[in-house]
Amino acid sequence: MAKAEANEYTLFLGCMIPLRYPQIEAAARKALPRVGVKVFDIEGFSCCPEPWSVKGASLSDWLAVAMRNLAVGEKAGRDMLVLCNGCYSTLTEAAHIASDGSEAKEAAEKKLKSLKLSYAGKNKARHVAGVLSDMGPDAVASSVTRPLVGLKVAVHHGCHLLRPAAVMGFDDPFEPSKLEALVEALGAQVVRYDGYTDCCGKATQDPEASLTMASDKMAAMRAAGADCLLTVCPACFEQFDLGQVEIKRKLGKDHKLATFHYLQLLALAQGFDATELGFKRHHVDVSGALAKIKK
Amino acid sequence: MPKVSPGFAESLSKVEGTGELGYCYQCSACVAECPAAQHCEGFNPREIVLASILGVADHLTEAGSVIWQCTTCYKCYERCPQGTHPIEVVTALKNVAFEKGNAPESVAAVRDTVKEAGFIIVASDALARRRDELGLESAPAAPAGDIKKLLE
Secondary structure, eight states: OOOOOTTEEEEEOTTHHHHTOHHHHHHHHHHHHHHTOEEEOOSOOOOOOOTTHHHHHOHHHHHHHHHHHHHHHHHHTSOEEESOHHHHHHHHHHHHHHTTTOHHHHHHHHHHHTTTOOOOSOOOEEEHHHHHHHHOHHHHHTTOSSOOTTOEEEEOOOHHHHSSHHHHOSSOSSSOOHHHHHHHTTTOEEOOOTTTTSOOOTTOSOHHHHHHHHHHHHHHHHHTTOSEEEESOHHHHHHHHHHHHHHHHHHOOOOOOEEEEHHHHHHHHTTOOTTTTTGGGSSSOOHHHHHTSOO | OOOOOTTHHHHHHTSTTOBSGGGOOOOOHHHHTOHHHHHSTTOOHHHHHHHHHHTOOGGGGSTTOGGGGOOOOOHHHHHOTTOBOHHHHHHHHHHHHHHTTOSOHHHHHHHHHHHHHSSSSOOOHHHHHHHHHTTOOOOOOOOHHHHHHHHO
8 A cells, every 4th residue: 555645635526526516626626736735536436425315225235335435545545535524424434333343344344345345444534624624724825815805704514524523523513613714714704603503404305494494594694794605515515505596486585695615715715716616507696705805 | 002112222222323222311402403303393303212212113114204304413413411322313213214115215216326326416418518618527437336236
């Protein structure tokens, strides 16, 4: 196994980013090298798999697929960098289960053997927010050439980045602040709002409740004066961006709250323009938010 | 009278992550911040844990069960003072429901897509154009054969 240098990772894109929100992938590929994070692409990864339906159907199947991805990443000799809370949750929890010698692990190992693969627990998934936070807001700030001064940002962490904290290990599960510090490093102003660690509602199978959860959160963000909202997860991103179209139709509320993944605002603050970052593909117009940035 | 399954709690407690199921003292800390309890009719993590401990949880694994309303936010996991993990109890119940063929169609559909395509989303021409527009290479190919084998 090759020894990976510091800040070198195998990129684990998952499904939603490369196959539905490629603008987030584009932002990652532009922004990360400028902060000194080098990513490598390898072949052989599948869906992490997503921790709601696949895990809801069968914990042992979910674990087997997750451990397969970890095994493929382990072969490449680096930790895996993920840009999605779902991928982070699945791969981190699976690595945790794989380290405890349980029955579930044994069953998954047996399945992996049929593919001539095994996972020894030598690598793990790192969320991009965790990597940047460990490098420090100053390291991020030093890559900024066009600070986002004047932009008020409501940070949505997403549940699976934070909880269970003992397993995910990113920040306090109820009063996190590390991601906010990374947003301030871009020159933007963070606005705290009521219920800032609440769920976006994406994963419930009750469609009306799902929209209400997202809508209530965005109302709280607006009340706190936010110009836009920021996620570090494509599933939360979809719930808020595409969700606003449905919220308007079904709940009659029009929040008009531009939605970004952190990497998009990072790339913007590094001087990349809205066109190359694919902002026109967002369902909610971002021009009002971008106009707040002082030239 | 509901059917009582005396061994049910024990079988659930063996499922990875269900924590100290039997230590639940019904304090409702899990309910207080549960978004599904707040927004969905009939969802209550304390009652779900109680039904599981008592072995009267058949209704929770029938078609249309409330368990699928859980958002998997993990607040119950963090708030429980007894080390019970209601969310993992819900996941264990979901697995039983799926096994019985009682999972919502949307859940089975996601699993089927992963089984066939290796990803939850199937690549399209429109996506290829969007990737091209952003200067990205083709989307990664999934190891679909491997995943099919694991999920069969």
